[in-house]
Amino acid sequence: MSIPRGKDELRLFVIARNESLRLPYFLRYYLDRGVDRIFLIDNDSTDNTIEIALQFPNVHVFKITESFKNFWNWIEFFLNKYGKNRWCLVVDVDELLSYPFEEITPLKTLVNYLEKNKFDAIRSFLLDIYSDKPIIETNYCPNNNPLESCPYFDPTFNEGRIKLFDKKRWMYFETIIYFGGMRERVFNKIARSSWNYHLSKISLFKYSGNVYVTEGMHSVNGAQIADITGVVFHTKYMQDFIKRVMIESQREVHFGNAMEYKIYNKACLSENDITLCFKDSVRFENSRQLIKLGIMRTSVQFNNYLAEKDLDLSLIIRKLK
Template sequence: MPGAGIRTDTTTNEAGLIGASPQTLPRIGWADAYRLRWKRRRLLLRSWRSRHQLTSRNDQTHKIRRGDILAFTTLRNEITRIPWFLRHYRQLGVDHFLIVDNGSDDRSTELLLDQPDISLWQTHASYRASRYGLDWLNWLQMRHGHGHWCLMVDADELLIYAHHQTQTLQDLTAWLGQSGRRAFGALMLDLYPKGTLGAQSYDPAADPAEVLNWFDAAPYRAQRQSPLGNLWVQGGVRERMFFAKTRQRSPTLNKIPLVRWSRHYAYVNSCHSALPRRLNAAYDGPGGETPSGVLLHTKFLPEIIQKSRIEKQRRQHFHDPDQFGSYYDGIIDGPTLWTSQSVPFEGWEQLEQLGLMNAGGWRI
């Protein structure tokens, strides 16, 4: 049934998170509002300064036209995912990609340089020190995204929404604009294989969902946080497998990946939250009433074992990497994520029926 296994908390929990109706931002006082304005300004200044860390490898932004939909991403060593990533988003209607390559050495750079619709920058600066690439992308959005619908996604995230097979992002964003909406939220849904992690084979030209074709339909829980008013969604397979005893540290699954951007906007924590805070009202989570999509998360392709070994040593993906060593170890051990409760992935209609996304009136 829709919304099964999804819980929205409405009280203050042990972590001090303020629960609220998912569609309503918690009220804040003038002092918090003032601090958030200055926080946004500091983030914008920080992003502006980060431009010196980027070296242009192929700036084709002169091709960007009024009304184009832009995609922004930071990546490192994603040669396996890039072919389908580009195919997927080109089919959705992305007109131009603005990509920061963070020191790839697997020929990702060469592949990206050979594309007519990609502007590429490169940096060897610290991913963690750049707020996990967010400073770089905020700068590029500030410089090139103003007035455009902008999509911020990782290379292992594939956005889907109601009718995405036949209706492009231009269609969706036109409808969002006519509805008075400036942003579109999504649940990041982990897909995984049946069998031991790393034991599968994968063709980079193929849809990752053909290999990673299972997911956890429930449980998920959502809370509003104050003062930002951003939703916090947790649950799913990674929590079940790797954070069962430390649920508060399990991955954040809510994102606001699609925004009609202004140079005055800033993402705060990946695209989990944004400023000004009204943007965070765009997503009310699994089981919610606002239009939303799903980011199919293809993290668990066969390369995940070797990548986890590397990233554990690089220590670039967490604020306190020492707390997450067991997470990487759990993946490196090659577990089986599938259980008898796992659900085979069938498409957006199934996800809407389960309450994991919502067409929200977006009908053909």
């Protein structure tokens, strides 16, 4: 399939390896919301990931067999080749972007709002979602919405500021960072670890020569950040989790020789029936619930913009008061 110039296209970039469980819903989720074109980098899958991807329109598959340790070079290459001066999404297959009033707001409407107000990116919170059963018994079915089988989340997290390095400008910059959440509560406790789980994501941004996105999409420099924030639903904790962490902890291709996966694996070996749900877990309802909880943020300017687009916010806004 040839790749058109598509200067106004919204493009998504994703790396996948053996993702037949999550991929069907993932692709449909983003295409249905207005993504024009998806670039899927397959990292040596042995299941039918590639066959699934090729069933969808405007999905381009590139097969790479080298070590995942080079993943950020791949992302930067594809962004420079196919994403320059366009709005781009960079996500994992277990990440679903949402934003204020997503139920009535097409993704292109959000992008138009960001463009109109000269924003270059939206900051999002990585929200781990999970079931009320042991992880191994979650039984998610491909094509289903993960929030149906994993509707729970932790309502609290921490926010701070750190300095990260911008390799384009060769300088440090300060940025907001989210951390903590379910993984710290569960896996650090079981594995007796002090690992820092970053929950900040810059999944949606306009890629230009001025914009530098850090490895892992945790922060951005050289961009005007939007006055609203989103959420990235993290669908990692399904029935394949224990097998995956065992494999990845042995492959040692993720950050820090897969230290995070080794923590997961140690916890799973200690407690094979780990249940992530606890007394303070909250069941997901909708985006306005996340706004009320402070996990997602809207603005008067964004609300007014949606009203101008004839989207009925009156009921939602009344419930927020």
